[in-house]
Amino acid sequence: MNILILGSGxxxxxxxxxxxxxxxxxxxxxxxxxxxxxKVGTNLDLDAKNFAKVESAIKEHDIKMxxxxxxxxxxxxxxxxxxxxxxxxxxxxxxxxxxxxxxxxSKEYAKEFMKRHDIPTADSRTVTMENLQEITKYxxxxxxxxxxxxxxxxxxKGVIITEELRDARESLRDLVEGRKFxxxxxxxxxxxxxxxxxxxxxxxxxxxxxxxxxEAKDYKRIGERDTGLNTGGMGAVSPVLFADRAFKEKVxxxxxxxxxxxxxxxxxxxxxxxxxxxxNVGGDPFxxxxxxxxxxxxxxxxxxRIKTDFLDxxxxxxxxxxxxxxxxxxxxxxxxxxxxxxxYPEFYEKGHEISVGDIRSVLPFHAGTKKQEGKLVxxxxxxxxxxxxxxxxxxxxxxxxxxxxxxxxxxxRFRGDIGFDLKELxx
Ligand code: AMP
Ligand code: GLY
Numbered sequence: 001m002n003i004l005i006l007g008s009g010x011x012x013x014x015x016x017x018x019x020x021x022x023x024x025x026x027x028x029x030x031x032x033x034x035x036x037x038x039k040v041g042t043n044l045d046l047d048a049k050n051f052a053k054v055e056s057a058i059k060e061h062d063i064k065m066x067x068x069x070x071x072x073x074x075x076x077x078x079x080x081x082x083x084x085x086x087x088x089x090x091x092x093x094x095x096x097x098x099x100x101x102x103x104x105x106s107k108e109y110a111k112e113f114m115k116r117h118d119i120p121t122a123d124s125r126t127v128t129m130e131n132l133q134e135i136t137k138y139x140x141x142x143x144x145x146x147x148x149x150x151x152x153x154x155x156x157k158g159v160i161i162t163e164e165l166r167d168a169r170e171s172l173r174d175l176v177e178g179r180k181f182x183x184x185x186x187x188x189x190x191x192x193x194x195x196x197x198x199x200x201x202x203x204x205x206x207x208x209x210x211x212x213x214x215e216a217k218d219y220k221r222i223g224e225r226d227t228g229l230n231t232g233g234m235g236a237v238s239p240v241l242f243a244d245r246a247f248k249e250k251v252x253x254x255x256x257x258x259x260x261x262x263x264x265x266x267x268x269x270x271x272x273x274x275x276x277x278x279x280n281v282g283g284d285p286f287x288x289x290x291x292x293x294x295x296x297x298x299x300x301x302x303x304x305r306i307k308t309d310f311l312d313x314x315x316x317x318x319x320x321x322x323x324x325x326x327x328x329x330x331x332x333x334x335x336x337x338x339x340x341x342x343x344y345p346e347f348y349e350k351g352h353e354i355s356v357g358d359i360r361s362v363l364p365f366h367a368g369t370k371k372q373e374g375k376l377v378x379x380x381x382x383x384x385x386x387x388x389x390x391x392x393x394x395x396x397x398x399x400x401x402x403x404x405x406x407x408x409x410x411x412x413r414f415r416g417d418i419g420f421d422l423k424e425l426x427x
Contacts, residue, residue, distance in 0.1 A: 002029070004044075005028065008034050010365040011293075011295070011297070012030055013034065013365040016041050017363070018303040021310070021311075024312070029042050029063065031043070034368070034379065037366065049072070071292055075101045075104065079097040079101075092318030097269065103290040106151050117262035119254065122288065124190060129177065143192075144165065148172055151184065151189065160175075194288065195281065196279040199216075200215060201215050207269050214238045217240045225420065234415045235400075237393060237419045251276070297338050305330045306330070307328040307330050333392055334387055335419060337388075341368065348411075349410075349411060350368070363389070366383075386399075387400065
C-alpha cells in the first residue's frame with residue numbers, strides 16, 4: 001500500500017518511520033517532508049494547502065492512504081475535498097473533515113461541545129466586539145491568572161496567561177479590537193485558570209470505536225523550569241506515571257468516551273487522531289484543548305511505544321473496523337529532546353550546516369532540516385528531535401542528551417531539563 005503523509009515536521013518523520021515498519025507498507029511519500037524523511041521515503045515538493053496538487057500526487061503515485069499530519073489542511077477541508085469526489089471513494093484518509101476539525105479550529109466550538117456533553121473543562125466566556133467593554137469591566141470579578149484564548153488557529157501562539165488585570169485587559173483589546181491574529185482572534189475565550197500538571201492523551205478513532213495510544217507530557221516553554229515564551233514543544237516524555245490506572249479510567253469515562261459519543265450523536269463522522277490536552281487538577285482530569293491530529297514532539301515518544309503494527313491500526317480506522325483490533329504498548333520509557341535554532345521561537349537563522357556524529361543511541365526525527373547541495377542544513381526553528389528509549393526516564397533522557405552532543409550547528413539550543421517535574425514526582 002502506497003502512503004502519502006502531509007507535513008514537514010518531526011511528527012511526520014516519526015509517522016513515516018512507524019508505518020514503514022509494517023509489512024503492508026509499500027512506498028512512502030512525504031509532502032513536503034524534510035532533510036530526514038527522504039531516508040524513509042520520497043519527499044514531494046508540494047504544499048498541502050494546494051489540494052489540486054495533492055490530488056495529482058495521489059493519482060500519480062497510486063496512493064492508497066493519505067495521512068494528514070498538521071491541522072491546517074484539516075481545518076481547511078482537505079478531507080471534504082476528497083470525500084466529495086467518487087473517484088477517491090477507496091482512498092483511506094486519516095484525519096477528520098472540516099466539521100470534525102472544528103474541535104481544534106474553534107476554541108468556542110470545542111468549549112460548547114464539551115458543555116453539551118458534560119466533559120470537564122474550565123469555565124469560560126466568549127468575548128467579541130459586542131461585549132468587549134462589558135467583559136473588560138467584569139474581569140475585576142474574575143480571579144487571576146487570566147487565561148485568554150484566540151478562537152481560531154494562531155500557530156500555537158493564541159493563548160495568553162497573565163497575573164495582571166491591566167495586562168489581561170490590554171491583551172484582550174489587542175486580540176479582539178486590534179485583531180492581533182486576524183479573524184482567529186475576532187472571538188476570544190476568557191477562561192478560568194486550572195491549577196495542576198498537564199498530560200496529553202491520544203486516540204485513533206473511526207467514529208465508533210477508538211484505541212487509546214500511550215500518553216505523553218510535552219514541554220512547551222522555551223526556558224528551563226517552564227519559563228519564557230511558548231514554543232511548538234521543546235521535548236516530551238512517555239509514559240507519564242502520575243497518570244496511573246485510576247486517573248486513566250477517569251480520562252476514559254469522563255472525557256474520551258463522551259467525546260467520541262458526542263461526535264457520533266451530532267452526526268460528525270470522525271476518522272483520525274484526537275489529542276486531548278488535559279490538566280490534572282487534584283486527581284481529576286480537565287480538558288484544556290482538543291487537537292485533531294497528533295502532537296509534535298509528542299508523536300516522537302508515543303509512536304515508539306506502540307508495539308502493535310501501526311499501519312494495521314490506521315487501516316482498521318479507515319475501514320471502520322477498529323472494534324476488531326487490540327493495541328499493545330512497549331513497556332520502556334521514551335523521551336525526546338528538541339534541538340532548536342538560536343532565537344527560536346522568535347526570529348532565528350536558517351541555512352547553517354548540521355554536522356552529525358554517532359547518534360546510533362537515539363531515534364533522530366528531523367523537523368527543520370533540508371538537504372542543500374548535498375549538505376544537511378537547518379531550515380526551521382525546531383531542527384531535530386532525538387528520542388531515547390530506556391528502562392526508565394533517566395536512562396531514556398541520558399540517551400536523548402548524549403545523542404545531542406554528537407550533532408551540532410551554529411547556534412544550537414535545547415532545554416536541559418526535560419522531564420524535570422516528573423522526576424520531582426519520583427518518576
Ligand atoms: P494551548 O495552546 O491551548 O495548548 O495552551 C497553551 C498552554 O496554556 C497550555 O499548554 C497550558 O499550559 C496553558 N493553559 C491553557 N488553558 C489553561 C487553563 N485553563 N488553565 C491553565 N493553563 C492553561
Ligand atoms: N506539542 C503541542 C502540539 O503539538 O500541539
